[in-house]
Amino acid sequence: MIEFISIAIIPFMVLIIVLHGYIKGVDVYNSFIEGAKEGMKTSIKIMPYLIGIFIAIGIFRGSNAMDMFIDLLSPITNILGIPKQILPLVLIRPISGSGALGVVRDTIAHYGPDSMIGKLSSIMMGSSETIFYTLAVYFGSIGVEDYGHTLKAALLSYVISIFISIFICKFLI
Amino acid sequence: MIFIGIIYAVYTGNLGEINNIILTEAEEGVMFAISLIGIMAFWLGLMNIAEKSGLIKSIAKLFRPLLRLLFPEIPKGHPAERWILMNFIANMFGVGNAATAFGLKAMGELNSLNRDKKVATNSMAMFLIINMSSLQLVPLTVLKIRYDYGSSNPTDIIGPTIVATTFSTIIAIIIGKFFEVAKR
Numbered sequence: 001m002i003e004f005i006s007i008a009i010i011p012f013m014v015l016i017i018v019l020h021g022y023i024k025g026v027d028v029y030n031s032f033i034e035g036a037k038e039g040m041k042t043s044i045k046i047m048p049y050l051i052g053i054f055i056a057i058g059i060f061r062g063s064n065a066m067d068m069f070i071d072l073l074s075p076i077t078n079i080l081g082i083p084k085q086i087l088p089l090v091l092i093r094p095i096s097g098s099g100a101l102g103v104v105r106d107t108i109a110h111y112g113p114d115s116m117i118g119k120l121s122s123i124m125m126g127s128s129e130t131i132f133y134t135l136a137v138y139f140g141s142i143g144v145e146d147y148g149h150t151l152k153a154a155l156l157s158y159v160i161s162i163f164i165s166i167f168i169c170k171f172l173i
Numbered sequence: 174m175i176f177i178g179i180i181y182a183v184y185t186g187n188l189g190e191i192n193n194i195i196l197t198e199a200e201e202g203v204m205f206a207i208s209l210i211g212i213m214a215f216w217l218g219l220m221n222i223a224e225k226s227g228l229i230k231s232i233a234k235l236f237r238p239l240l241r242l243l244f245p246e247i248p249k250g251h252p253a254e255r256w257i258l259m260n261f262i263a264n265m266f267g268v269g270n271a272a273t274a275f276g277l278k279a280m281g282e283l284n285s286l287n288r289d290k291k292v293a294t295n296s297m298a299m300f301l302i303i304n305m306s307s308l309q310l311v312p313l314t315v316l317k318i319r320y321d322y323g324s325s326n327p328t329d330i331i332g333p334t335i336v337a338t339t340f341s342t343i344i345a346i347i348i349g350k351f352f353e354v355a356k357r
Contacts (some may be wrong), residue, residue: 010268010271013219014219016228017219017220017222017223017226017228018219018222020223020226020228021222021223021225021226021228023226024225024226024227026222026225026226027225028222031218031221031222031224031225032218032219032221032222033218034218034221035214035217035218035219035220035221035222035224036214036215036217036218036221037214038217038221039210039213039214039215039216039217039218039274040210040213040214042213042217042277042278042281043206043207043209043210043213043214044206044210046206046209046277047202047203047206050202050203050205050206051198051199051202051203051206052202053202054198054199054201054202054205055175055194055195055198055199055202056175056178057198058194058195058197058198058201059175059178059179059182059191059194059195059198060175060177060178061178061194062178062182062187062190062191062193062194063177063178063179063181063182063185063187063190063191064181064182064185064187065177065178065181065182068181101314101315101318104315104318105318105322108318108319108322109322112322113318113319113322113323113324113327114324114325114326118319118324119329119330119333122312122315122318122319122330122334123330123333123334123337124337125312125315126307126309126311126312126315126330126334126337126338127307127334127337127338127341128306128307128341129304129305129306129307130305131305134301134304134305135301135305137273137277138276138277138280138297138301138304139280139293139297139301141277141280141281142280142281142283142284142290143290143291144284144287144290144291144292144293144297145291145292146291146292146293147293147298148292148293148294148295148297148298148356149298149349149352149353149355149356150293150297150298150301150302152352153298153302153345153348153349153351153352154301154302154305154306154345156348157302157305157306157341157344157345157348158305158306158341160341160344160348161306161307161337161340161341161344161345164337164340164341164344165337168333168336168337169333172333172336
């Protein structure tokens, strides 16, 4: 059911909006063009920010500095009961969405989709976001440099969400 | 990130790789922005229709109490409300590019309420904290991978994922509010 909604939502929304606009006597075509122009302007405006962000994230990922962090963190995560096999996902998830998806694919290929680790990585992937990327794109687009408490709060929530996923996997499935 | 990355690359003798990354990622950034142009134009165009027909206004009215609670700083009826709402809805159903388009508009509107343009406001923080807690109900890409690798029941993670997402979003809101209070 939810899968169906996910697929049908866009065509359905388009239909409703256009129909509603038409009934209310809105100049549908010109309104669309007007809004579309603004959309184009915004995308061009954020391009330099995006280039900077992509390079920064790419360098961090490509230098394999990540592996170093995994080694550094593993003693701590062992104590906390986080399975070692999902550490790469835990670390890459906030940085790169496509990278994380690649890790999930590796994990599932290696441990099997129905294994505990396979399910855990699926649930973690689905219940978290690319924190750094989102932060950089959204704040970058308006030129805000001081993020306030945003990053702290997001990372804290992320850590807690990892434990929620582990808890759900261990006790509810 | 650049700093740690490059230092580590020097340490591991991986510098050549960095050159490649700068080239490919610069291109990637341009490509991403260009790919955004079409989808941004489409969604903002569509939303402009919904705006004029009054559709967005009625939807926004429906969710106003919730928005008031989360974003007390946004004046009643301010356009930021609408974009935030549209972003949340698009996120829930996993329409990522539409969510980005709405989210960027929301940030722009929130910034128009911002007195110090360099510093994030509480509303911006809360908006992004909720966004980054993941709102998506069904992770379609994950389902695809599970299906590809022969899971006996690829969709059995949907329920647990929704539970996990709901809890993580609630916790994110609480943490966000906590930081707001602590700052005062």
